[in-house]
Amino acid sequence: xxxxxxxxxxxxxxxxxxxxxxxxxxxxxxxxxxxxxxxxxxxxxxxxxxxxxxxxxxxxxxxxxxxxxxxxxxxxxxxxxxxxxxxxxxxxxxxxxxxxxxxxxxxxxxxxxxxxxxxxxxxxxxxxxxxxxxxxxxxxxxxxxxxxxxxxxxxxxxxxxxxxxxxxxxxxxxxxxxxxxxxxxxxxxxxxxxxxxxxxxxxxxxxxxxxxxxxxxxxxxxxxxxxxxxxxxxxxxxxxxxxxxxxxxxxxxxxxxxx
Numbered sequence: 001x002x003x004x005x006x007x008x009x010x011x012x013x014x015x016x017x018x019x020x021x022x023x024x025x026x027x028x029x030x031x032x033x034x035x036x037x038x039x040x041x042x043x044x045x046x047x048x049x050x051x052x053x054x055x056x057x058x059x060x061x062x063x064x065x066x067x068x069x070x071x072x073x074x075x076x077x078x079x080x081x082x083x084x085x086x087x088x089x090x091x092x093x094x095x096x097x098x099x100x101x102x103x104x105x106x107x108x109x110x111x112x113x114x115x116x117x118x119x120x121x122x123x124x125x126x127x128x129x130x131x132x133x134x135x136x137x138x139x140x141x142x143x144x145x146x147x148x149x150x151x152x153x154x155x156x157x158x159x160x161x162x163x164x165x166x167x168x169x170x171x172x173x174x175x176x177x178x179x180x181x182x183x184x185x186x187x188x189x190x191x192x193x194x195x196x197x198x199x200x201x202x203x204x205x206x207x208x209x210x211x212x213x214x215x216x217x218x219x220x221x222x223x224x225x226x227x228x229x230x231x232x233x234x235x236x237x238x239x240x241x242x243x244x245x246x247x248x249x250x251x252x253x254x255x256x257x258x259x
Contacts, residue, residue, distance in 0.1 A: 088137070143184065
């Protein structure tokens with residue numbers, strides 16, 4: 001992503017320390033924005049801010065999306081430090097790694113997904129909207145193609161991501177005229193080499209992995225970050241309430257089992 005002239009916009013990226021969030025932080029810095037990398041993993045957040053410090057102003061803040069005081073404190077720290085908030089990227093959330101079959105899925109685990117992946121988006125919007133409204137800013141939610149299609153045993157995760165898509169168009173109407181709200185639904189995005197140093201892995205994909213995608217490759221975090229940068233910019237000013245699927249065409253490809 002090429003460097004562009006510095007502007008005075010301030011962006012908050014939740015879950016910004018690793019994976020897609022880290023690429024989004026990099027992209028917004030390259031757009032000249034001040035970036036707040038908020039994450040529950042402060043080791044990773046501080047590592048990312050150090051790595052990107054030469055790109056512009058970036059600050060790490062602690063954030064637990066399931067805890068309203070933590071969310072409110074994060075927003076207030078941003079206003080105290082920078083005096084404004086222009087862009088909220090709701091990227092933070094739990095992955096599908098811990099889902100169990102529905103008959104074994106505990107209410108506590110189900111609720112944890114809801115608290116982080118869906119309620120966390122609501123809380124960030126709730127506390128950010130007064131400041132975003134002042135700047136005619138925008139909100140970009142990161143959902144998933146799991147909102148439209150599923151693998152086995154992903155009920156909790158899929159339900160939260162469907163909720164994020166619905167919350168997006170509801171907010172777009174409620175905040176119309178003041179704040180634009182859009183959503184991105186990534187498909188298979190390889191994040192193994194975008195983790196903090198001690199957990200980073202070199203991805204290995206088979207030819208069949210690549211062939212599942214009409215574009216012929218696995219998605220990269222930058223693929224999502226480019227769309228975030230577009231939606232966060234003034235050139236997308238006529239776009240709100242939309243869900244952009246970024247999956248290399250995988251969700252529109254018909255598949256049949258060979259007999």
